[in-house]
Each structure stands twice: as structure tokens, then as C-alpha cells.
Amino acid sequence: MTSPRGVLIVGEHTNGQLGAPTLELLAHGRALATALGEELAIALLGESLGGLPQEAIAYGADKVYAVTDPLLKEAHLDAYLGTLVKACEAHAPRIVLLARTELGRDLGPRLALRLNTALAQDCLEVRLDSDKRLVAVRPVYGGNCTAVVTVASLPMMAAIRPKTAEPLPRNPSRRGQVIQEAAGLAPSVIRTRVLQRVQEAQEGLRLETARVVVAGGRGLGGAEPFHKELQELASVLGAAVGATRAVVDIGWVPYSYQIGLTGKSISPDLYVTVGISGASQHMAGCSGAKVIVAINKDSEAAIFKAARYGVAGDWKKVLPAFTKQLRELL
Amino acid sequence: MPLHVIATAKQVMDPESPPSAYRVDREAKRVVPHPATKIPPVINGFDENGIEAALRIKDAVKDAKVTILAAGPSFSMDVMKKALAMGADEMVLVQDPALDNVADSTVTAKVLAAAVRKIGPFDLIISGRQASDWDNAQVPLGLAELLGVACVPVTRKVEVKDREVVCERILADGYEVVSAALPAVVTVSNELGQPRYPTLRNIMAAARKQPTIWKLADLGLAPADLAPRLLVMDLYIPEKTSQCELIKGENEEDSGRLLALKLREAKFI
Numbered sequence: 397m398t399s400p401r402g403v404l405i406v407g408e409h410t411n412g413q414l415g416a417p418t419l420e421l422l423a424h425g426r427a428l429a430t431a432l433g434e435e436l437a438i439a440l441l442g443e444s445l446g447g448l449p450q451e452a453i454a455y456g457a458d459k460v461y462a463v464t465d466p467l468l469k470e471a472h473l474d475a476y477l478g479t480l481v482k483a484c485e486a487h488a489p490r491i492v493l494l495a496r497t498e499l500g501r502d503l504g505p506r507l508a509l510r511l512n513t514a515l516a517q518d519c520l521e522v523r524l525d526s527d528k529r530l531v532a533v534r535p536v537y538g539g540n541c542t543a544v545v546t547v548a549s550l551p552m553m554a555a556i557r558p559k560t561a562e563p564l565p566r567n568p569s570r571r572g573q574v575i576q577e578a579a580g581l582a583p584s585v586i587r588t589r590v591l592q593r594v595q596e597a598q599e600g601l602r603l604e605t606a607r608v609v610v611a612g613g614r615g616l617g618g619a620e621p622f623h624k625e626l627q628e629l630a631s632v633l634g635a636a637v638g639a640t641r642a643v644v645d646i647g648w649v650p651y652s653y654q655i656g657l658t659g660k661s662i663s664p665d666l667y668v669t670v671g672i673s674g675a676s677q678h679m680a681g682c683s684g685a686k687v688i689v690a691i692n693k694d695s696e697a698a699i700f701k702a703a704r705y706g707v708a709g710d711w712k713k714v715l716p717a718f719t720k721q722l723r724e725l726l
Numbered sequence: 727m728p729l730h731v732i733a734t735a736k737q738v739m740d741p742e743s744p745p746s747a748y749r750v751d752r753e754a755k756r757v758v759p760h761p762a763t764k765i766p767p768v769i770n771g772f773d774e775n776g777i778e779a780a781l782r783i784k785d786a787v788k789d790a791k792v793t794i795l796a797a798g799p800s801f802s803m804d805v806m807k808k809a810l811a812m813g814a815d816e817m818v819l820v821q822d823p824a825l826d827n828v829a830d831s832t833v834t835a836k837v838l839a840a841a842v843r844k845i846g847p848f849d850l851i852i853s854g855r856q857a858s859d860w861d862n863a864q865v866p867l868g869l870a871e872l873l874g875v876a877c878v879p880v881t882r883k884v885e886v887k888d889r890e891v892v893c894e895r896i897l898a899d900g901y902e903v904v905s906a907a908l909p910a911v912v913t914v915s916n917e918l919g920q921p922r923y924p925t926l927r928n929i930m931a932a933a934r935k936q937p938t939i940w941k942l943a944d945l946g947l948a949p950a951d952l953a954p955r956l957l958v959m960d961l962y963i964p965e966k967t968s969q970c971e972l973i974k975g976e977n978e979e980d981s982g983r984l985l986a987l988k989l990r991e992a993k994f995i
Contacts, residue, residue, distance in 0.1 A: 473877075498898060502879040505831065505864035506793065509871040514830055514956035517862045536860050538741055541757055543860075544960040547830070587876035588906040596900040604898075633995065641916065644977065651882075651917050652899060657861060658915060666994050676745070677858075677925075679792070687994050689874045689985070690970070698745065701968045707985050714875035717982030725990050 400550045402434040404489035405457075406480060408471065409440065409448055409500055416605075417495035419455050424522055424556055425493050426456040426564060431524050434490065435459055439483050441476060441579070443469040453572035456564045461487070462570065465584065467580035471499050473506075478585040483577070483664050489551050491530055493522070496555040504555040515553040520560050520683075529555060538657065538676035559663040559684035589627045594651055603655065606636035609664040609685070611655055613640040613678075615692060615711065617673020619648035625711075626670060629719045632726060638662065640678050656681035670711050674699030688715035691715060729790040729886060732743055733844060734853040734866065735809055737798055740765045741858035748852040748963060753959045756827045757859070767805050772854025773913045774812075774921040779884045780852050781813045781922065785804040787886055791815045797827035797837045803937075805969060810932035811924030817937040824942055829860065830954035835868030837952070840945035842873060851911045855880050866913045876906035880919035895987060 405425045408415040418423070422438065425679040429436035437459040438452045446457055461483055467475045478500070484492060492507070494500035496518050516522075516532040525531050530552035536543045547553060569635035592620035603609060611632050622637065628638045638660070655662055657677040663684025670691045672678065679702055682688070690699040697706035707714050739747075739759055747763040750756070759765060769777075784790040794809040797820035810817055820841050827953035828834055828869055842848060851870075855864035863879075882893040882901065892905045893912055926931070942952070955958065975981040989995045 409867050473879075501863060502867065503763075505867040506871050506877070508864075508869045508923075509832060509835065514832055514954075516866065516956060517831075517860075517864060535964075537739070537748060537757055537959075538861070540745050540963065541750060542962055542964045543829075543958055546957050546959055547955060548957050549955040587910075588878055588904050590902050590904055592903040593897075594900045594902065645916055645920075651896065658855065666989075677741070683755035689989065691982075691985075695972070700970045700972070701966050703970045705973060705985060705988055706970050707973050707978070707981040708979055709772060714982035714985070717979040721983040721986035722989075722995065725986060726995065 400488045400490040402422060402435045402489050403429040403432070403491045403493065404439060404484065404487065404551070405558060406494045406500065406503070407438045407440040407452060408495065409442065412448070414448060414455070414497070414563045415497070416563070417497050418560040420558060421453065421493055421495050421556060421563045423561040423564050426524065428491060428530075429458070432490070433526060437461060437487065437489065439463065439480060440551055441468045441479055448575040450558070451667040454566045454568050454570050458572050460574045461577055461579045462574055463579050465581055467581045468579060470590070472586060472590070473499070473502055474586045475581060476503055476586060477506050477510070478581050479579045482580065484551060492551045492553045494553070494568055496511060496557050496698040500555050504553065508553050513551055513553055514547045514551040515555060517555050518546060519554045519556045522554050522556060535680060539680050540676055549704055552693065555566055560660055587640055596650060600630065601636035601640055603636045603660045603662050604637050606662070606664055607661050608633045608635035608666045609638055609642070610635045610670070611638035611672060612643065612670050613672030614642045614646070615673070616643070617671070620648050625715050625719070629668065629715065629722070632719055632722045633666070633668070635668070640672055641673070670715060672699055673697045674702060691718070728791065729783070729787050729850070730848045731780040731783055732795050732845065732848050732851045733773070733777045733809070733814065734838060734851065735777065735794050735796045735806070736770040736857045737767050737801055737805055738770045738857055738859045740768045741771065746912070750961050750963055752962060754827070757961070760794070767802055768855045769805060769808060770854050772856060772916065774854070775916055775918045776852040776854045777809050777812055777814060778921040779914045779918055783850070783886050784813070784883065793818060795838060795841055796847070796851070797834060797841065798961065799823050807932050807939070807948045808924060810935050812922055813928050814904065817935070819939050820942070820945065821939050822942040823995060824952060825948070826968050828954070829958045830956040831862045831864035832868055832956070833952050833954055835872055837942065837945065837947065838865065838869050839872035840947055841940065842869070844940070844945055847966055849908045850886065852884065853913050854912070855913045855915045863990045866911050870911035873909070875912040878906055878910065879897045879905050879913045880915050881912055881913070882915055884912050884914060933936045
């Protein structure tokens, strides 16, 4: 076997488009590959891939392993795993990067185990040390501590949190190599069966892509303000509505509203929190927000440490006046 | 044969501890609770959801046994016995000083896999989706790989029907119903619902139960099996400097109004 070389990233796509986390991953991978003086490759898996390989090259890839198979129609974990194990064994990358998305989160640990290596999870930053070892920075203990870790075996693997890099500018004239590969999957690798997929409708804008987000916490005191005062604020600002895990656990709003470590990661230009104390696990989901505004009655709440502007007061009085003034301004 | 469900449980520092409760031993690269806080450890919250899922299965199928499995350098018996007091039948603790401060999830997965093999035949392993200390979400997935069984991560409902496990796996915009033949590994999230409170009867029963305690040597693991490949180079408490401008008007309504004007002035709206 050739000695391990290059950076391989695991690509994700939906509806004929590369996912935003994959474009960001290409930027992370490009920086590492350039520092190594080696190639950046991306594995793209699907029933068919259309123009996606060319698109990945436009965003920074040197090489695309385009693997097509009817079993890869849906991003099924078992099918992806089997395919990626083969791809990594065949191409022996030095570094493998995944996005810490729904797919990457569950795929990364299994891939690391199959390849007999280790995975740095939930990384905010990756770089190389002077020995070409992958060094990753990641939050632990709900963001109360920061760890710097490295992987002492090959391939060195990291799962990177979305919104931690800007995609490179799209360059359609960039050249690269597309290598068509067969998955060669035996149907028996698939051990789990999806019987049904259910979409739970959420009103309004998507949290992950909204430019403005407003969210409520336990301090709102009930489900009603989410549909009334918070919704009014959202309408005025053209914002998506989110919530904390505590609120979802109580059942005031469905899981699709949840922002945080085990919910959605948001990166709006403006994030307005109402009655949110700022628990670490919530803050882990909004570290990408450019400006945080907090309305909370406890002036000692942790949210004021992260906020740029705040009002320490009763939301029942502050929020209607805030919304009214905004309506006059906008 | 009763259905055998193993629920894994990790003892962790209480994640509800205030930020001031965290101290880092930078030399040893480990988090140590602040000595003044005296906050007792807890069973990882998602693992409590997992124990609840196991007990719900036991309630539904009647003929089932729930075994709790944990690994760590030492345990607070008061804390761990909560799992038995909730209604679990047995508990196996892999307790060994060599398991102190293990950051490589693969090592933990290997230890648990060896313990599962020693426990004997099982039908289902249920774990929390991730632990509240390192949030790796890796051990159960690695365990499934090492045991060579199916894996359904991040679910909110787990049922056993006709030698299959049927789960609702949580997706960003909904859920999917996934099934797998037993044996299998499933991880659960908080959406599963609140873990039950121990009943007095179960507390009394738990008090009489003695957990089985194994050392690593009892599992036939050599030190080389436990060499970490994920290395912690540094661990520190990030500095957070507040730059928050608190808006104060004549009263709370006025503060709200001024906040809107401030956002416009700063061109954020």
C-alpha cells in the first residue's frame, strides 16, 4: 500500500446541491492540503451525481471520487459507511474530514472504528503542527472548557462543526480530476431499514439559514408567548423563531425549534434572545451569530456575557415596547 | 429466555454546575470540580433517557431483563444505584484506575464491548446519544461496530416487536421510523421523555442489590488495547470577556424602545 497522502472530505448533498457544510469543509480541507503540499479529494456518493463533482472542484477540490450506486439513493448510514471504508482503504488519505451534521455525526465514529483510527469530534478549528499532525480545537463540558487534541494514528480524522469557515469563492474554471467508482456494495451491509419518513412542518423561515433569529427560553413562562409576542417580533424583523432545549423538553414548542448542542446551529447576523439564561449547551448552537441581543430579567445571567446589547428587565414590559419601536423604524 | 436489554450509563460531573464550578488541572489535562462546590456527580442525562427506554420495553414485553453497564475509574454508589432504583434488574461496573481521564472514545468502546461479551447474550443495547462532559457521541456507535451489530442513533422512541427493534430516529425536520433485527445498538435523545422517578419499593430493592464489579484484567484486556490514539494536548477554560452594553431607560418599556433605537443606530436593522 502507498503511504498515506492527502486530505479526503466526505461530501453531502441534497436536491442536486452540495450542502453548505460541505462547501465549508472544502475550505477547511483546502487549507490543510495546501499546507501539506498534497491533494484535496472529496468523496461524493449518490444514485447519480449530475454536475456535483464539477461543483466540488469549483469550490476547491483537486480530485473527486464519484461513487454511484442505487443503494446510495438516500444518504443511508450503513451504505455510506460501507462505501467510505472501501474508498479510504483504496486511496489511503492522511486526513479524513467530515462535517458534524446529522449524517457526519453518526458516520464519523463508525468510520474511525472501521479504519482503526480515532476521530476528533465537534471541532471548531483544525490545523497542522510541525510534524504534519492534525491538531483540532474543540469545546468540551458544554463549552465551559476548550480542548486541543490530536490523532496519533492514520488516517487522522476530524468532524468539524458547521459555520466554522467561509466557503471559498466559486471558481468555475478551476480544474480537477473526476474518478468514477463503483460502490460494490453488497445489500447485506445494510442492517437498518427506513420504514417511513415523516416531515414535521415548521412555520416560517428555516433557522439554519435565517439572517435574523429570535428565540425564547423558559423565562417566557409558557407556550403562548411563542405564538404571540415572540411571533410578532419575528414578523417585524423577518426572523425565524427558535427555542432552548429546556422549552422543548417541557413541550411548549416542537424539537424543530431547538437551538443548541443537540439541536440546530444557527449563524444569523442578528440573534434576539428573550428569557434565555444562556446555558452553555444553548450557546454551543449560536456561536456563529454575529450580534446577540438579550432580554432577560436576571442581569447576572450568562447570556449577557455573550450579548452585545441587553436589557435586564421583565420581557412582558420590554418586548412589546421593543417590537412597537421596531415596527415604526422598519 | 427473557429479552435482555443492556443500558449503558456514564457517571459525569453535573452539567448543571455553574461555570464557576469548573477548574482545569492543566498539567494532568483534566477537568476537576471546584473543591468548594461539592456538587455530586450524576448519571449522564441522556443515559437516564436510555435507562427509561429500556424500562419502557420491559414494561411492554413483560419477560425482559435490564442490565446497567458502566465503566470508569471509580463510582459513587449512591449515584449509580439510582439506575437500579428506577427499576433495572442488575448492574455491572467496570471499575479500574486505568480508566481515569480516558479521552479516546474508541478505548471506552473496547472496554464496554469486552464487558458485553463477558455478560453474555444480549438482545438490545441502549445508550444516551452523547455524554455531557465530552459530547463525543462516539462510544455507542463504536460499540455497535465492535460487536458487529446494527446501530440506530439519536432516537426518541424504541420498541421491540418480533425480534426487531423499531425506533423513531430524530431528523432536523421530523423523524424516520427505522427497524433493525436484534441484536442491535440504539441511542436515545431527551425527546424520549422524562426518566421515571424511583419508587420506594425499587429503592428498597436496589439497596439490597450488589453490583458486579470487574477490573480490566477480568475482561482479558491488555494495556496495548487501551493505548489512546486521540491525545489531549491542552485543556483550558476559555476567557469570556463581556462587551455587553446594557440599555437602561426610565422604565422597562423605555428600555425596550431604546434598545430598538440602538440597533438602528448601530445599523444592525
